[in-house]
Amino acid sequence: MTTTDFRPTTADQITAAGTLLALLHAHSALPTATIQLQYLRMPDTRDFLWGLEVALHNGLDHFEQWRHALGIDPAAVDHHTAVHGTLAWLTATTPHSGIPLKLTGFYHQPEPTTLSADTSEEPATDSCHFCGESKPDVTVQEDPFALELNNESWSIPICDDCLQLRCDEI
Structure with missing residues (x-):
């Protein structure tokens, strides 16, 4: 029995890096995001590939601009909340140019309130x-x-x- 010693190299990240450059060039008017090369699961498969993780920290309007530009269906967006506090985030992972792309938008949600009988604006x-x-x-x-x-x-x-x-x- 032989085992293969898998040692990833930066060459494994070239496809994701190239996709990053193409994405930034094609959508240069989008709001600035924090973008990292990450080892991510390709949606609807068991495969893990080097992909892009795009994080937005300046409000949901920036997340929505990116989601729309990437053609991500709103139904594919997941909502998450922190156990304590008001931190929340939206995520969606989608295939993009043959690699997984994970889009995350962070925001602070207001504390839940109880509606009174008068719900007028x-x-x-x-x-x-x-x-x-x-x-x-x-x-x-x-x-x-x-x-x-x-x-x-x-x-x-x-x-x-x-x-x-x-x-x-x-």
């Missing part, structure tokens, strides 16, 4: 929770995405554009 006192902009149309509303996916009610300041995006994702 309140005037906003803050900027939009998702895009961070102070717009005249920002109001405190129930987040439809959180209600549909987590069965939780979150009252958050949100603008009409982000509210529409959240509704479209359900």
Whole structure:
């Protein structure tokens, strides 16, 4: 019986590195992300390959821009939350140019609140929770995405554009 001594080298990462360069060139207007070469499982297989891990830390709008540019179906996105605190993240792993690409968007979610009998919109006192902009149309509303996916009610300041995006994702 013989055993093969598998010792990975940087040559094994060339395909992922080339895909990274092509991705950055093709989508140069996307928001800056932290990108690493990682050994990832190719979706729908048992194979592990060198791929790309793209992490976004500046809000869900950046995650959505990347998700849309990469053609990732919203149904393929998984939602995760930390056991304690308000840290949450969205992930999706997809094949891209023959390698696995894992997209992750981190954000802080508001503390869950209990809705009162009066669910009318309140005037906003803050900027939009998702895009961070102070717009005249920002109001405190129930987040439809959180209600549909987590069965939780979150009252958050949100603008009409982000509210529409959240509704479209359900």
